[in-house]
Amino acid sequence: MRKTAINNQNSDSSRTVNNSGSFFRKLVTRTARDNHKKTENKKQNTVANINNPNKMASSTRSGNKKQNPTDLNTNTDNQEISNVILAALDPKFDELFEQLRKTDRKVDEINQKLEARIESSEKKLDKIETQLEKPEELRFVRELFIRDIELDIINKKRNLIMFDLPENQENTDLKEAVESRLQLNEGAHTTVQNCYRIGRPTTTSVQGGKSQRPRPVLIQFESEKEANAIKRLVWSKKAKSNVRIGEDLPEDARAIQNLAYKLYTKEAKQQRKKVKWVGVRVYIDGNPVNMDDIYKEIITKRLNKK
Numbered sequence: 001m002r003k004t005a006i007n008n009q010n011s012d013s014s015r016t017v018n019n020s021g022s023f024f025r026k027l028v029t030r031t032a033r034d035n036h037k038k039t040e041n042k043k044q045n046t047v048a049n050i051n052n053p054n055k056m057a058s059s060t061r062s063g064n065k066k067q068n069p070t071d072l073n074t075n076t077d078n079q080e081i082s083n084v085i086l087a088a089l090d091p092k093f094d095e096l097f098e099q100l101r102k103t104d105r106k107v108d109e110i111n112q113k114l115e116a117r118i119e120s121s122e123k124k125l126d127k128i129e130t131q132l133e134k135p136e137e138l139r140f141v142r143e144l145f146i147r148d149i150e151l152d153i154i155n156k157k158r159n160l161i162m163f164d165l166p167e168n169q170e171n172t173d174l175k176e177a178v179e180s181r182l183q184l185n186e187g188a189h190t191t192v193q194n195c196y197r198i199g200r201p202t203t204t205s206v207q208g209g210k211s212q213r214p215r216p217v218l219i220q221f222e223s224e225k226e227a228n229a230i231k232r233l234v235w236s237k238k239a240k241s242n243v244r245i246g247e248d249l250p251e252d253a254r255a256i257q258n259l260a261y262k263l264y265t266k267e268a269k270q271q272r273k274k275v276k277w278v279g280v281r282v283y284i285d286g287n288p289v290n291m292d293d294i295y296k297e298i299i300t301k302r303l304n305k306k
Contacts, residue, residue, distance in 0.1 A: 128303055142295050145252075145302075150279040152250040157224040159248035160231065162217040167197070178219055181243055182230060190229055194220040218248060252298055256280045259294045 165181060178195050197215040204213045221227045234243050249257070260282050265275045268284045276283045281291065 125304075128300070138292075138296070141299060142292070145295060145299050146280055149250055149253050149256075153253055153279055156248040156250070158221045158227045160219045160221070160227050161198075161246045161248050162219055163214075163244040163246070165214055165217050167212075167214045174217065178217060182234075190226045191222055192219055193222050219245075252302065253280050255298055255301075256291070256294055259297065260289070260291065263294070264289050 162178060162181065165177060174197070175192055175195055179192055182190075182192075195217055198218050199215045201215060202213045203210045221230070231245065231247075234245050257277070257280075264284065265282060268275050273285050282289045
C-alpha cells in the first residue's frame with residue numbers, strides 16, 4: 001500500500017513537470033501565432049487599399065486612418081522581436097524542465113531509501129516477535145534477562161535512595177546532612193561511604209505557586225548488612241523519623257515491580273496478604289506469581305530501544 005502511494009506521488013510529480021512545460025510552450029506559441037496573424041491581416045489590408053484608390057479614398061473620407069507603410073515595417077519588426085524572445089526563452093524553459101526532472105529523481109531516490117528502511121525495521125520486529133513466540137527460545141531469553149537484572153540488583157544491595165532531603169544554598173556537606181537525617185552518631189556501626197544527588201530538578205504545584213522538589217540522594221554504605229540495618233530502622237512501624245528511603249533498583253527491575261503492582265501486588269496488599277520480592281520474582285502468601293507476560297513486555301521494550 002505504501003509502494004502504491006509513493007508510485008502515485010512520483011507519477012503526479014512527472015505529470016506536473018510535463019504539464020508545466022507543455023503549458024509554457026503552448027502559451028508562447030499561441031502568442032507568436034496571434035501576432036503573426038494580425039501582421040498578415042494588416043499587410044493584406046494595406047495592399048488592397050493601394051490597388052483600389054477609390055476604396056482607399058472612401059475609407060479616408062469615412063474617418064478611418066490611412067494605412068502607412070511604416071506600420072507594415074513596425075508589425076514585421078514586432079514579429080521578429082517575438083521570434084527573438086521565443087528563441088531566447090526556449091533554452092531557459094529547457095533548463096527549468098531539466099532541474100524539475102532532477103528534483104523528481106532525487107525525491108524518488110529518497111522515497112526508495114525510506115521504503116527500504118521501513119521494510120528492514122518491519123523484518124527486525126517480525127523476527128523479534130517470532131523468537132519471543134517460540135516457548136523454548138522465550139524461556140531461554142527470559143532466564144538470561146532475569147539473571148542479568150538480579151546480578152545488577154546484587155551489585156546495588158548496599159545502596160539506598162533518600163527522598164525529600166532539602167537542597168540548601170549554604171553548601172552544607174551532603175554527607176553530614178545525610179548522616180544527620182539518618183541520626184547516625186559517632187558510635188554507630190553504620191557509616192556512609194559515599195553519597196550524591198541523582199536526577200534532574202523538578203517542580204511541584206503548591207498552594208500559592210510552585211515549589212522546586214529536591215533531587216533524591218543516592219547513598220552507598222560499606223556493606224549490604226549496613227544498608228539492611230538502615231532499612232529496618234526506617235521502615236519499622238515504631239520509627240519516629242520522617243525519613244523516606246527506597247532501594248536502588250535497576251531500571252528494568254523497577255519497571256517490573258510497577259507492572260506487578262498494578263496487576264497483582266496492589267490487590268494483594270489491600271487484602272492484607274503477604275507480598276515478598278526475591279530479585280524480580282514475587283511471592284504472595286508464599287505462592288510464586290506467574291510473571292511471564294510482564295517479562296515479555298519488558299524484554300520487548302529493551303530490544304526495541306537497541
